[in-house]
Amino acid sequence: MEKIREIVLFYTTHLYLVDYMLILFIFFLFTGVSLLCVFLRHRPVIALFIIALNLIFCFIVFIFGFKIIDHEARSRTLEIISQRMLHTSGDLIVDFNISNTSKHDFKECKITTKIFKNVSPKDNFINRYKNKFIPYRQKSAEVKNLKKNTTQFQRVAFENFQYENNFTIHLASECF
Structure with a gap:
């Protein structure tokens, strides 16, 4: 609630x-x-x-x-720059840029990073759709005062990321 x-x-x-x-x-x-x-x-x-x-x-x-x-x-672009796995600590680091391409300044942006497991041919029907639509891990970050025609570098870290198989990273944002 x-x-x-x-x-x-x-x-x-x-x-x-x-x-x-x-x-x-x-x-x-x-x-x-x-x-x-x-x-x-x-x-x-x-x-x-x-x-x-x-x-x-x-x-x-x-x-x-x-x-x-x-x-x-509220047009904007998100671009993943790099993703790397730190094997010493088990962390996954995702670096990305957010660019304000609208005509207005953004006071606040909420960026959600979602990690999805890749679908394997061995998965059954339910697991295939679960891996496709429900994220394995998810984390949000907030950006304040993003001026028009500017780009900001952001980093999101997933601690204790133990999933070694293939995965896909998706970025979603809401800016106001």
Whole structure:
């Protein structure tokens, strides 16, 4: 419950006006189509079908709308420079650059480094999808005051990294 509260507070303090406009558009779209379904109360099957389509459509508009807004208004690039394993201590060090390519300065960026196990042909169906979508290890870093058209070097260390097989590193970021 505390994690959900933290996520909601983070987004409500950092979202732009265009993000709130997207949320209001989806709310009014859902409300308008739901009112249309009230007029179709004498045909409940059609009304329920329209409500189901409305839920799916609003969800898709929210996901893609947020991605488009994030790409246009808060554009940035992440580049892994190096990854090395320290065999003496068992640590994995990941070095990367984050570049602000937007027209605005970022007050705060949250960068999440995720390590996924590579899928092997011997894995069964469940382990194959688990290794593909659920990270083996994950760590977050925060960058404050990233000015426009600048690049910052960052380093993330995973302590006691004992996984010797193949793995893939993915970087994800949210900047506001």
